Amino acid sequence: MIGRRFMLKSMLLVGSVGIGSLYWQQRWRYIVIHHSAGAFGDIAFLQEVHRQRQAQDPIDAIPYHYVNGNGNGLGMGEIANDSRGELHIWGAHVSGNNTDRNFRGIGICLIGNYDVTTVPEPQYLALVGLTRTLMSRYAILPGNVAGHGRIAGEATRCPGKFFPMQRFMRDIS
Numbered sequence: 001m002i003g004r005r006f007m008l009k010s011m012l013l014v015g016s017v018g019i020g021s022l023y024w025q026q027r028w029r030y031i032v033i034h035h036s037a038g039a040f041g042d043i044a045f046l047q048e049v050h051r052q053r054q055a056q057d058p059i060d061a062i063p064y065h066y067v068n069g070n071g072n073g074l075g076m077g078e079i080a081n082d083s084r085g086e087l088h089i090w091g092a093h094v095s096g097n098n099t100d101r102n103f104r105g106i107g108i109c110l111i112g113n114y115d116v117t118t119v120p121e122p123q124y125l126a127l128v129g130l131t132r133t134l135m136s137r138y139a140i141l142p143g144n145v146a147g148h149g150r151i152a153g154e155a156t157r158c159p160g161k162f163f164p165m166q167r168f169m170r171d172i173s
């Protein structure tokens, strides 16, 4: 869970790096792919989930920087975000075992449960497009892009066993 110590560490990190142009160019180092594990989702719905699950978070915004819709809530392949993404605020979208992925990792969440169904092609293609755009904008290497559960120390199948990870890594490399 996100504690006060976590928040303090984050503030120290931001303070030590500085809010200069160098900071913004190097703001993001990783991209982490998630699924919502539910068939329906939009920004308001995910904000409600966040309020329940991450009640200690001082920022009232979803833990992800981008959400990619599946046509049920958001449009198919629609990319949306809230203040966390807009303001480049770190979010606790992985566990405390990987604080650098929380501080410097862009979280992208696919709406859907990809443990039970395959990813719709338009949503997948929108994800590839968004990921490639972010990789070039922040000079993020393919080796720093991963599915949530592929990161050492994370005990989850997120973004689901049907997420086409090999194809995705090929498509972004």
Ligand SMILES: [Zn+2]
Binding pocket: 033, 034, 035, 093, 148, 149, 156, 158, 159
């Ligand atoms: Zn996840």
